[in-house]
Amino acid sequence: MRLTVLALSLGLLAGAACGSATAGDWPNRPLTMLYPFTAGSAGDGVGRILANRMAELLGQPVIFENAGGAGGMTGANRVAKAEPDGYLFLLGGTFNVVNQTMYRQPLYNVETDFVPVALLAEQPTVLIARKDLPANNIPELIAYARANSGRMQYGSAGIGSITHLSCMLLTSAIGSDVTHVPYRGGGGALQDLLAGRIDYQCPILTVALPQIQGGTVKPIAVLGKERSPTLPALATAHEQGLEGFDVTNWYGFFLPKDTPAPIVQKLHDVTSRRCRPPPCRRK
Amino acid sequence: MKAIGALITAPERQSPEYLRGHVTREVEKWGRAIKAAGVLID
Numbered sequence: 001m002r003l004t005v006l007a008l009s010l011g012l013l014a015g016a017a018c019g020s021a022t023a024g025d026w027p028n029r030p031l032t033m034l035y036p037f038t039a040g041s042a043g044d045g046v047g048r049i050l051a052n053r054m055a056e057l058l059g060q061p062v063i064f065e066n067a068g069g070a071g072g073m074t075g076a077n078r079v080a081k082a083e084p085d086g087y088l089f090l091l092g093g094t095f096n097v098v099n100q101t102m103y104r105q106p107l108y109n110v111e112t113d114f115v116p117v118a119l120l121a122e123q124p125t126v127l128i129a130r131k132d133l134p135a136n137n138i139p140e141l142i143a144y145a146r147a148n149s150g151r152m153q154y155g156s157a158g159i160g161s162i163t164h165l166s167c168m169l170l171t172s173a174i175g176s177d178v179t180h181v182p183y184r185g186g187g188g189a190l191q192d193l194l195a196g197r198i199d200y201q202c203p204i205l206t207v208a209l210p211q212i213q214g215g216t217v218k219p220i221a222v223l224g225k226e227r228s229p230t231l232p233a234l235a236t237a238h239e240q241g242l243e244g245f246d247v248t249n250w251y252g253f254f255l256p257k258d259t260p261a262p263i264v265q266k267l268h269d270v271t272s273r274r275c276r277p278p279p280c281r282r283k
Numbered sequence: 284m285k286a287i288g289a290l291i292t293a294p295e296r297q298s299p300e301y302l303r304g305h306v307t308r309e310v311e312k313w314g315r316a317i318k319a320a321g322v323l324i325d
Contacts, residue, residue, distance in 0.1 A: 046289050071324075094313075097306060101314040104325050111310060116302035121289040160324060165313065168320050206288030230288050250309075251289075252302050264299060272297050 026086050026263050030061040033253075035091040036075025038068040042162075042204050046121050046251050047091045050271070057270045071160050073099050073107055080108035084256040086263035089117065093251040094162055102160050115264050117253035118271040124224030125166040125247050127237065128208050128217040129200040130193055138174070138221050138240035141200075145176035152178045155189030155198040163189070166202035166223055166247040173242050193217060204249055205230060224248040 033054075035047045048064050055062040067075035072095040079090040096110045108114075127141075135141040145152055154171065156164035159182045171178045181198055183189040186207060192198045194216055205228055211217040212231065221237040222228050225246040237245040253271060255264055295301070317323075 094309065097309040098313050098317065100310050101317045102322055102324055104323055111306055116299045116306060118297045118299065119292045119302045119305055120297070121291050123289050160322065165316065168322070169316055172316070172320070204288070209288065228288065229290070250292075250305075252305075268297075268299055272294065 024262075026266065027058055027060045029087065030063055031058065031086070032063045032065050032088045033091055034065050034067055034075050034079055034088060036067050036069070036072040036078075036095075039066045041066075041068070042123065042207065042249065043091060043093060043251050046123075050091075050120065054270055057273060071095055071099055071102075073103065077107040079254065079256055080113040082256045084115075084259040086255060086259055086267065088256070089267065090114065090254040091120075091251060092254045094249050096254075098160060098162075098165060113257050114254035115257055115259050117255055117264055117268050119250065119252045120271065121251050122224070123204050123206060123249045123251075124222050124226075124228050125162060125202050125249060126205040126208055126212075126222055126228075126231070126234070127167075127170060127200060127202050127220040128193065128212065129220050130196045130198070131216060131218050132196060133199055133218060135220070136218070137235075138237055138242060141220060142174045142176070145171075145174055145178060149177045150179075152176070152200075153181050153198045154178055155181045155183055155192055155201045157186035157189060157203075158182050158184060161186075162247075162249050163201060163203050167200070169247055170202060170223065170237070170242075170245070173237075173245055202247070 033047055033051050035043055037043065051062040051064040067078065069075065076090055076092060076096060079088055082088045100106055100110045129135065135144040154167045156167060158164065163186060164180065164182065186203055189201050193201055202223060209230065212219045219234050221240055222234050223237050223245065225236065225238060227236055253267065
């Protein structure tokens, strides 16, 4: 009888061990990388490139899922509330920390409801102006904006978007009264900039690159702390006199809180192997 | 990554500990700016 009880107990313990996610057996089924914005959004490319290579290193498929809504809050909340077993992780970023303050009742706390895994990549934003704006650089923009206080407008992809917040910080830094015009997405803002109906906007550099290269908009400054290799001739706002100005859109992986440390470490190691600069840049 | 304008972070900035500190600094930076601008969404 005692032997039977002991055997049953050992069996239960073994079953529990098999059912739990330790780094030893993790991952033994497909993982999901959740990006809480629609396909084609700024971070899409970053996530998809990483998912493919991580799948090779982990030996399991990594499904890239778009789950847009509420400025990224809905999808990120799914990860925050998920089982901490390592199979669902978030491609998070600047929006996580912005939502923390901007929403009256955020669905999660970005500092306590997630376990950080790795800071992955950064994309600078850029200040672009309508082609016929008289200003060509930050000092000239400041002078022009002060001379035209209350008569200028900047566009954005919507309230709370990185394009809004970048321009909001910039406008605050140049100390002028410029009206914000929120659009439903960056496309409408860009169209109106091209048509000269608004004066400037602050998109992610990649998004603006075709227009900059095509000469249909005027690049004024990179808004990140360093120049971009994509546009090395364009000086940063910091270099042009706005000391310390830095608006960079960043991306990182996050797991739900209470995810076992060995899983966090393994996901980090795989990410890190994928993201050593030369291989990633070659991709 | 370069083609999509993304810069891979340097290895010393990829650790979980670095990201934890980065999140804290970013919450503070954006929180200050957003509160100053009075942007609040219900």
